[in-house]
Amino acid sequence: MRYVIIGAGVAGISAVEAIRSVDTVGEIIMISDDPHGYYSRPGLAYFLTGELHDKALFPRTKEHYKRLNFNYLRGRVTRILRSDHALLIDGKSRLVYDKLLLAIGARATPLDVPGAKLEGVVKLDHLEDAKNILKQAKRGKTAVVVGGGITALELTEGLLARGMKVHYLLRGDRYWSNVLDKHESEVVENRLEEEGVTLHHHSELKEVIGRHGRVSGVVLQDERALKCDMLAYAVGIRPCLELIQETNLAKDRGILVNEHMQTTDPNIYAAGDVAQVFDPLTGKSVLDSLWNPAHEQGQVAGLNMAGRKTAYLKSAPFNVTRLAGLTTTIIGVVGHGKDDDMIGIARGDSETWRQLPEAIVAQSGFDVNHMRLLISEKNLVGAILMGDQTLSRPLQKMIAAKADISPIRDLLMQPNAPLADLIAQFWMSWRATLAL
Amino acid sequence: MALLNIFKNDTSKRVVLTTGRVVSESSRCVQCGICSYNCPIGIDVRAHVWRSEPVNHSECLTCGECVARCPRGVLSFAQTDLFARRKE
Known part of the structure; x- marks a missing residue:
């Protein structure tokens, strides 16, 4: 049996580990054109800020890889020859597979404005991108950041940490408007401004201006330069x-896959950012671009490839990130609609967050400790926590389990309700009922 | 600030140092490695998180560097010593 995995991200490596946990003798080949193999992609943000060295981004040791007993092939798969069960690599050599996993990920949507190809126009997909940014990020020089969601902030904070002056362009009137509420956007924006970022609302990029092939400025839709x-x-x-x-x-x-991460070809699987996964609970196929689902999907794909039938059950979308220095957890459904700064979905985003049912918002806290709950008739359907994370695990559990919160619902809805206390107390009693 | 937070609740610093361990919530972790990178004695904290184990390394000083620096709130101190007196 030969398993071939295309892609060296977390979905790919998790699949290798899962296959090996079932099949100790089958041949496993991972193929990727990434010169670095598997490393922590979310960690790139902290490499940019200088909080860690690039060598620290590699979670696995040589010994670990040796134990997994697989081959890493550096190359670009140029075609899949389904009828031959084979891959064409770099347009010439062939590699035959029995089971194939496509863990080929997603990449930054290209910037669609004149001048987007100039030197100095940068994005953050890979380690090479991060190194390229650091090579060009000169102290005292000026950077403009466009876009939304988590990656745009990571770029902003990384460039700021490297001593650049940063202008952040927002198309609308606030940051990440389809996930954060007005107050939360304000918290993030205020902190960015305190750090020295110049925010430009209602500002849309029209053109990148260059001199001698390098970026020298930008022009906005309203002709500001x-x-x-x-x-x-x-x-x-x-x-x-x-x-x-x-x-x-x-x-x-x-790529559409069923709950076993299988595509319409029974020998080909897909997992991670590239996979659009069927969710038996909602009957919909959804894209996630989160690290943990990619990890779980890779595991499930690997187990199924090795013959252990396993279903992927999508849990309530859950992401932890840092927004302008504030640890932030986003659970379940918290936002809605479309973000003008995004085309497609944001990295670190889940579409489920915007499928807003009949939910009512209760809110408490100030600046660094902030909690927002989304409450339906009987359940919590979403939560966002900024700063203090004590309640994040209880909330995640109760949202995933659709805990009946009727006993505290009215109390939660009262103005200035002590949300944290109510949730903490309810959690204790709810957890006790589970243990019975 | 974060370092002070570690010792809040009713666990005093002394209790933590003598009976506590660094524990993790691995579903929050993205394996970035800031924890291992900052460990003053070079424990691979990340590997413990990956295995969902407390940092049960005999040389762990419970200094709190990893807890304080993790950008995603993965790590915290907890009493895991079976023989420690249970708190009310």
């Missing part, structure tokens, strides 16, 4: 679908 030495963009990501164009595998915005 800003001088800069770098333009960093994060306007969304797109699943990498080029490779399956000629394969007839079913696709929508991503």
Whole structure:
């Protein structure tokens, strides 16, 4: 049996580990054009700020890889020859597979303005991108950041930490408006301003201006001009679908897979950012661009490839991130609608967050400790926590389990209700009932 | 600020140092490695998190560097010593 995994991200490595946990003898080959193999992609943000060294981004040791007993092949898969069960690598050599996993990820949506190809226009997909940014980020020079969501902030904070002056362009009137509420956006924006970022609301990029092939400034839709030495963009990501164009595998915005992470070809699986996964609970196929689902999907794909039938059950979307220095947890459904700064979905985003049912918002806390709950008739359907994270685990559990919160619902809805106390107390009693 | 937070609730610093361990909530972790990178004695904290184990390394000083620096709130101190007196 030969398992071939295309992609060296977390979905890919998790699949290798899962396959090996079941099949100790089968041949496993991972193939990727990433020169670095598996490393923590979310960690790139902290590499940019200088909080860690790039060597620290690699979670696995050589010994671990040796124990997994698989081969890493550096190359670019140029075609999938389904009828031959084979891959074409770099347009010439062939590699035969029995089971194939497409863990090929997503990449930054390209910037669609004149001048987008100039030197100094940067994005953050890979370690090479991060190194490229650091090479060009000169203290005292000026950068403009466009886009929304988590990646745009990571770029902003990284460039700021490297001593650049940063202008952040927002198309609308506030940051990440389809996930955060007005207050939360304000908290983030105020902190950015305190750190020295210049925010420009209602500002849309029209053109990147260059001199001698390098960025020298930008022009906005309203003809305002800003001088800069770098333009960093994060306007969304797109699943990498080029490779399956000629394969007839079913696709929508991503590669469609069932709950076993299997595509319409029973020998081909997909997992991670590229996979659009069928959710038996809602009957919908959804894209996630989160690290933990990619990890779980890779595991499930690997187990199924090795013959252990396992279903992927999508849990309540859950993400932890840091927004302008504030640890922030986003659970379940917290936002709605469309974000003008994004095309497609944001990295670190889940579409479920915007499928707002009949939910009512209760809110408490100030600045660094902030909690927002979304409450339906009997349950909590979403929560956002900024700063103090004590309640994040209880909330995650209660949201995932659709705990009946009727006993405290009215109390939660009262103006200035002590949300944290109510939730903490309820959690204790709810947990006790589970233990019975 | 974060360092002070570690010792809040009713666990005093002394109790933590003598009976506590660094524990993790691995579903929050993205394996970035800031914890291992900052450990003054070079414990691979991240590997413990990956295995969902407390940092049960005999050399762990419970100094709190990893807890304070984790950007995603993965790590915290908890009393895991079976023989420690249970708190009310």
